[in-house]
Amino acid sequence: MSEVVLKTEGVSKNFGGLYAVRNVSVAFEHGRVEVIIGPNGAGKTTLINLLSGDLAPTDGRIVYRGRDVTGLPAHRLSKKGIGRSYQITNIFPQFTVHRNVWLASQSRLPSCMRFLRPAGRYRQVAERVDRALSLAEIAHRAGDVAAQISHGEQRRLEIAMLLAAEPDVLLLDEPLAGMGAEETGGIVTLIRSLARDHCVVLIEHDMDAVFAVADYLTVMVGGSILESGPPDVIRASEDVRRAYLGDSSTAVLAGAAAP
Amino acid sequence: MVTIPNRRVAVALALVFAALAVVPLVGETYALKVATRMIVFAIFAMSLDLLLGYTGLVSFGHAAFFGLSAYSLQLVSPESEAANLITALPQCLGVTAAAAALIGMLVVRTAGIYFIMSTLALAQMFFFFFHDSPIAGGSDGAYIWYKPVLTIGATALLDLDGRETLYYFALACLVLCYGFLVVVLRSPFGEVIQGIRVNEHRMRALGYDTRRFKLVSFVLSALMAGLAGFLFACIDGFVAPQLLGWRESGIGLVMVILGGMGTLYGSIIGAFAFIGMEEIVRDRQFTGVMAEHWQILMGVFVIVVVLFLKNGLAGLFAEPPIRRPATKEEP
Amino acid sequence: MDVTLFLLQTLNGIQHGLLLFLVASGLTIIFGIMGVINLAHGSFYMIGAYLALSLTQWTGSLFGAVLLGIPIAILLGLAIERLFIVHLYDRDHLQQVLLTFGLILIFNELQSIVWGDDPHSVPKPAMLAGSVPVTETLSYSTYRLFLSVVCLVVAGCLYLVIHRTRLGMRMRAGAYNAEMVRSLGIDTRRLFAVVFAIGVSLTALAGIIAAPDRSLYPGIGEQVLIISFVVVVIGGIGSVKGAFVGAILIGLADVYGQAYLHDFRGFASAAVYALMAAVLLWRPTGLFGRR
Numbered sequence: 001m002s003e004v005v006l007k008t009e010g011v012s013k014n015f016g017g018l019y020a021v022r023n024v025s026v027a028f029e030h031g032r033v034e035v036i037i038g039p040n041g042a043g044k045t046t047l048i049n050l051l052s053g054d055l056a057p058t059d060g061r062i063v064y065r066g067r068d069v070t071g072l073p074a075h076r077l078s079k080k081g082i083g084r085s086y087q088i089t090n091i092f093p094q095f096t097v098h099r100n101v102w103l104a105s106q107s108r109l110p111s112c113m114r115f116l117r118p119a120g121r122y123r124q125v126a127e128r129v130d131r132a133l134s135l136a137e138i139a140h141r142a143g144d145v146a147a148q149i150s151h152g153e154q155r156r157l158e159i160a161m162l163l164a165a166e167p168d169v170l171l172l173d174e175p176l177a178g179m180g181a182e183e184t185g186g187i188v189t190l191i192r193s194l195a196r197d198h199c200v201v202l203i204e205h206d207m208d209a210v211f212a213v214a215d216y217l218t219v220m221v222g223g224s225i226l227e228s229g230p231p232d233v234i235r236a237s238e239d240v241r242r243a244y245l246g247d248s249s250t251a252v253l254a255g256a257a258a259p
Numbered sequence: 260m261v262t263i264p265n266r267r268v269a270v271a272l273a274l275v276f277a278a279l280a281v282v283p284l285v286g287e288t289y290a291l292k293v294a295t296r297m298i299v300f301a302i303f304a305m306s307l308d309l310l311l312g313y314t315g316l317v318s319f320g321h322a323a324f325f326g327l328s329a330y331s332l333q334l335v336s337p338e339s340e341a342a343n344l345i346t347a348l349p350q351c352l353g354v355t356a357a358a359a360a361l362i363g364m365l366v367v368r369t370a371g372i373y374f375i376m377s378t379l380a381l382a383q384m385f386f387f388f389f390h391d392s393p394i395a396g397g398s399d400g401a402y403i404w405y406k407p408v409l410t411i412g413a414t415a416l417l418d419l420d421g422r423e424t425l426y427y428f429a430l431a432c433l434v435l436c437y438g439f440l441v442v443v444l445r446s447p448f449g450e451v452i453q454g455i456r457v458n459e460h461r462m463r464a465l466g467y468d469t470r471r472f473k474l475v476s477f478v479l480s481a482l483m484a485g486l487a488g489f490l491f492a493c494i495d496g497f498v499a500p501q502l503l504g505w506r507e508s509g510i511g512l513v514m515v516i517l518g519g520m521g522t523l524y525g526s527i528i529g530a531f532a533f534i535g536m537e538e539i540v541r542d543r544q545f546t547g548v549m550a551e552h553w554q555i556l557m558g559v560f561v562i563v564v565v566l567f568l569k570n571g572l573a574g575l576f577a578e579p580p581i582r583r584p585a586t587k588e589e590p
Numbered sequence: 591m592d593v594t595l596f597l598l599q600t601l602n603g604i605q606h607g608l609l610l611f612l613v614a615s616g617l618t619i620i621f622g623i624m625g626v627i628n629l630a631h632g633s634f635y636m637i638g639a640y641l642a643l644s645l646t647q648w649t650g651s652l653f654g655a656v657l658l659g660i661p662i663a664i665l666l667g668l669a670i671e672r673l674f675i676v677h678l679y680d681r682d683h684l685q686q687v688l689l690t691f692g693l694i695l696i697f698n699e700l701q702s703i704v705w706g707d708d709p710h711s712v713p714k715p716a717m718l719a720g721s722v723p724v725t726e727t728l729s730y731s732t733y734r735l736f737l738s739v740v741c742l743v744v745a746g747c748l749y750l751v752i753h754r755t756r757l758g759m760r761m762r763a764g765a766y767n768a769e770m771v772r773s774l775g776i777d778t779r780r781l782f783a784v785v786f787a788i789g790v791s792l793t794a795l796a797g798i799i800a801a802p803d804r805s806l807y808p809g810i811g812e813q814v815l816i817i818s819f820v821v822v823v824i825g826g827i828g829s830v831k832g833a834f835v836g837a838i839l840i841g842l843a844d845v846y847g848q849a850y851l852h853d854f855r856g857f858a859s860a861a862v863y864a865l866m867a868a869v870l871l872w873r874p875t876g877l878f879g880r881r
Contacts, residue, residue, distance in 0.1 A: 091458070379819060552699050
């Protein structure tokens with residue numbers, strides 16, 4: 001029996017009268033890749049923002065490891081072990097790849113109000129950086145300025161930054177966006193391997209990747225949960241097919257059904 | 260590393276400091292006074308660079324801390340004898356730090372243009388306080404009759420009334436401040452504030468309480484500005500409300516930009532160049548009748564610097580600092 | 591507390607606030623639409639005030655000064671916009687602040703060359719020089735009432751421009767999302783020039799009509815500028831409504847502070863900053879600012 005790490009209880013987010021997320025209750029378990037899918041505007045990113053503390057819910061509760069964390073700011077949740085990556089690459093463009101990951105790793109020091117000892121002397125921080133760089137397969141770019149590496153590499157950098165902070169829950173907002181097929185394969189493998197000792201929550205549009213990686217799927221439409229279940233259940237669901245109006249997405253779902 | 264200039268700059272800086280060390284041996288009184296002012300403003304500009312170039316906070320009220328510390332010296336100095344440096348300096352810096360913490364807590368809640376405007380306005384509050392209140396002479400300013408003396412036991416070790424003593428003391432402060440900032444900027448704290456400058460939102464998502472770091476940076480910077488103000492008060496032994504005014508804050512910003520933001524040593528160059536420029540335009544020999552209206556020339560100078568000197572003077576003879584990873588040169 | 595006196599102080603505060611509104615609204619629309627923080631804004635107040643001095647002497651009437659002074663200020667403003675401000679549209683706030691800081695240094699010195707450093711005063715128009723009796727012992731200056739009426743009329747016109755014209759629509763959109771307006775393909779050069787001219791004329795008008803009520807001395811521009819900053823921070827940057835509310839609040843706080851904290855010299859002028867601090871604690875982007 002897996003344990004539930006992070007769950008929401010009837011959370012809603014209201015933007016000036018419009019519900020982006022409405023009465024959503026989900027539970028995410030340790031050791032699984034949990035994928036949230038849904039058409040554009042379904043509220044997936046808003047849900048991630050609520051989980052990461054970037055937004056505070058209008059209603060409902062968020063519970064992390066048995067503790068109510070509703071409304072805690074992002075930096076507190078991050079310290080507690082909920083890490084996230086962004087849909088639009090959100091890095092420190094002027095800094096080197098190494099320094100980007102360094103800042104992420106350093107955030108796990110008990111305190112960064114340290115003024116005299118050079119940052120480079122903190123061994124554990126450096127080790128975490130090296131581990132994250134090689135896990136995300138970006139170590140060869142460590143010395144390059146982040147703004148100058150390719151888009152796919154920047155996505156890997158995002159993941160490296162996430163890993164360097166050694167979170168418990170990984171919230172990944174479209175980590176594959178803008179990647180080529182070859183790069184996608186590598187990231188999918190990486191995500192699968194991370195699921196062994198993390199709780200991975202993922203938003204993704206690429207259906208091939210979704211079905212390759214997911215242990216459990218949650219389908220959102222119009223801010224609410226339409227259906228959730230293991231991949232084969234979702235694949236077979238008529239409701240889900242109907243929700244993805246238009247032939248192309250139906251085709252995508254059907255296509256993905258074939259192994 | 261970010262704050263360690265390349266070898267060329269390091270050599271140039273060493274030469275400059277060496278040259279500064281011999282100024283009292285060759286210069287006459289007036290030149291020494293100007294050189295002291297340059298050093299004091301170099302400390303001031305450097306403190307501002309910590310905010311501007313490293314934390315990404317554009318403060319237009321930094322002179323408040325410069326002036327507040329100068330006024331504190333006037334207030335703690337006894338009327339008929341010299342204050343002891345050992346007690347006076349911590350008192351002045353303590354007052355400055357307390358004020359900076361209060362103001363800082365307020366302004367770090369704001370960002371961008373609100374930060375600029377609210378720092379300016381709150382600094383102006385200090386200006387009006389000293390301008391209107393009866394303490395320390397109001398709008399006329401007040402004298403510090405006896406400059407502080409460093410006394411341990413019964414022996415006077417340093418008397419800041421001596422022009423050369425003050426000069427060397429200020430120079431030592433400049434070197435110490437520079438060294439201190441270089442160390443701080445390499446520390447975990449330094450990494451954090453530089454991250455905040457580039458992408459504060461991401462820093463927060465990484466788990467940093469960015470407001471706290473901005474506040475500490477603000478107070479540190481104010482403390483250093485306070486040290487500069489303390490030294491400044493010792494030059495003429497006179498304080499006036501203008502020291503806290505928006506004009507001084509603006510001059511500090513111009514010095515940092517002129518020298519090159521985010522380089523530390525650029526602030527030193529900027530302060531020297533600005534004060535040097537002021538001395539030139541005020542001199543009839545160089546500017547003739549315009550010498551009387553030198554403010555116009557300084558205004559033109561400021562505009563030219565902003566429009567045409569994007570990377571500052573430091574950018575002219577050294578490439579912009581290369582941001583290397585933190586551990587690359589680890590022993 | 592004397593109630594009548596308090597009411598008179600309140601009138602003074604509102605009148606002071608209305609004048610501040612003219613300056614602050616210019617500042618806020620220039621920032622809202624053009625994205626430029628203009629420190630030299632206060633200089634146009636100063637220029638207006640000193641133009642009132644010279645033009646009243648020359649034409650013999652304050653109204654002549656208004657009719658001539660505003661076009662002069664606008665021409666000067668447009669020249670400054672074309673020569674300097676255009677370079678600032680894509681620059682960061684720091685560079686905007688510094689360049690306009692340089693302009694202040696120049697304007698202040700020019701003021702000192704042309705009009706000298708001594709305080710001056712401008713005579714009130716004869717028909718407005720008297721005062722309106724309020725009680726047997728207290729009266730209120732007719733000119734101040736006139737000032738308030740003029741400011742209210744201008745504020746009303748500004749309201750109509752903002753809510754009833756295309757220019758106003760762009761101004762509102764600009765305050766909400768400056769990038770959007772800039773990317774709409776509007777002839778921004780012309781729009782910016784018009785906006786800058788409006789901002790300058792509002793400020794210059796404030797300087798001209800305030801001149802007979804206050805004395806002129808070096809540095810009045812910056813004093814008004816900084817108080818206007820406080821107004822804009824309280825109201826929310828880019829919001830004209832915010833500038834109005836902020837200006838009235840600050841006008842009242844300033845007058846009450848001077849009147850009732852009189853015995854605590856040094857603290858009287860701190861009232862407005864305390865008000866700003868309170869607003870910042872409560873809403874860091876001002877009362878009507880975007881979150």
